[in-house]
Amino acid sequence: MKKFIDSPGTLLDTSLQGFAKAHADIVEVRTQPNFVLRKQRKTGKVALISGGGSGHEPLHAGFVGYGMLDAACPGQVFTSPTPDQMLEAAAAVDGGAGVLFIVKNYAGDVMNFEMAAEMLDGPSATVLVDDDVSLPKDHPIGRRGVAGTTIVEKILGAAAEQGYDLAACKALGERVVRATASMGVALTSCTVPALGHPTFELGADEIEIGVGIHGERGRETGKLLSASEIVGRIAGHIQQELNPPSGQAVLLHVNGFGATPLLELHLVYELAWQYWRERGLNIQRSLVGNFTTSLDMAGCSLTLSLLDDEMLGLWDAPVNTAALRWGC
């Protein structure tokens, strides 16, 4: 295993210290337990808290700041954070208007955020993100939360900033989740530092279609395809899921898993753009880059969000975080 680490046990804590220093104008990092919170807090607004296993950076800590999250709780790599992190984060950022937890649909995350919500004194609500259409809708543990999370967190962050109350934030979040579908493809596995070897094996001419962001095996392991074929395949599943009417306004997000060059991500964007323009969609906004990563995995995902005017306005609203910044 080749990584920049001193030991797997100190990787996260040291990295968080570096993150805090590199973005000291935007965030603070608290330890024991670990959480990241925005520096400029605001009373009277709903506090948005997310979190999950580390290894997906910039998600979630890179989304803490004005117009997006109030706090993020990082677990160890690919490991859920614990309720004490969420409770401490809530205590630090609760502005008196309740706490909204944004949770990717993984068993550990769901359980621990539920425990935190139960133990919390004040009002709270949860938005569950389950945008990965590579699993069927009726899968026993539900669908995974993947790159659509960035879109949910951006739109909800703007809404909370503009004074939406807790119930309105929750309703909006669930609407964004329903309007959002994602699917990914891996060219390589990733390597978890504490494990020291690739999470799964792929042959030199194989790809994994429908892969999860922890390297979960997907819908099919297949032979390497051209970029156009790959885009056609995964865009097809998203199209089938959302079935958008012609003329529908959408946001198209191409997300890199960590080791795929921007040169390739923009090529994938172009191919996906052509795919959906041929189907009559009105691609109004885009996001291309590494946002929901899977350590050093080569691969990418497509996410499509059907936009209404409210969502579009909230997407465009100012944001000032380590990883997304505009209008500020």
Next chain:
Amino acid sequence: MKKFIDSPGTLLDTSLQGFAKAHADIVEVRTQPNFVLRKQRKTGKVALISGGGSGHEPLHAGFVGYGMLDAACPGQVFTSPTPDQMLEAAAAVDGGAGVLFIVKNYAGDVMNFEMAAEMLDGPSATVLVDDDVSLPKDHPIGRRGVAGTTIVEKILGAAAEQGYDLAACKALGERVVRATASMGVALTSCTVPALGHPTFELGADEIEIGVGIHGERGRETGKLLSASEIVGRIAGHIQQELNPPSGQAVLLHVNGFGATPLLELHLVYELAWQYWRERGLNIQRSLVGNFTTSLDMAGCSLTLSLLDDEMLGLWDAPVNTAALRWGC
């Protein structure tokens, strides 16, 4: 070779089309010959043009926009752009105050930008970036231009925006270059699409210290070290080169080569921060992320820039590009 491509011959053009669409609020892309230019142009300011081989994204196209570059000329992967690209770009963005070319020190780039400057009708000047201290100062072809280029382009972009004339831009650019030193380390090679196999071979327990951004062999091939040892090694070379006085204000840039997770880059930042704080430096600004990449290479570089008040103010000035954005 596993990449998202249809064919090596169409990768760049298709990717540029995607880049143009994904960032249509900031840039335009012209073809035959290829160049990227900012959408909102301005007369009366020095026009900044850079360029080089593709495969280093977001450098340079991702730095085109308000407060940074006026145009970027992308060559094929790791291949110099040609003078016709630079001349067309100059014709499109010349605002009447002359053209400044920002050129990384590689033989092909230097030659082609020189030819363009000679063929250009109006006044022009060139700033050569050669920040890579892994080669000795008296190396026959000089030192390579690497991740310090981002800092040069940001500071010069702000200066041009504020009305610095051509001579002042050139003098400032050369001052920033002299104040900037970088060194990188590769954990893996990269794979050029047209080549189809890794540029160089590294054993499973080897790293390349002093690697160039095209995978040029560096100062030494050595055994895998801990992150602290690697940082100590490359920071030591930079420290020796710049020999900053205690209390010196600096900008510390940790640049990922493409396949290294942000989790590791922030760990490297923390270790480098500690290294230089122990040596009394005043780390006033930071930049951590993938800015000058080398396709899918795992690795990173450190860059240190000694800051004066003028440089600091220009660094902080508003910028609105695909890859760097603040204050706008």
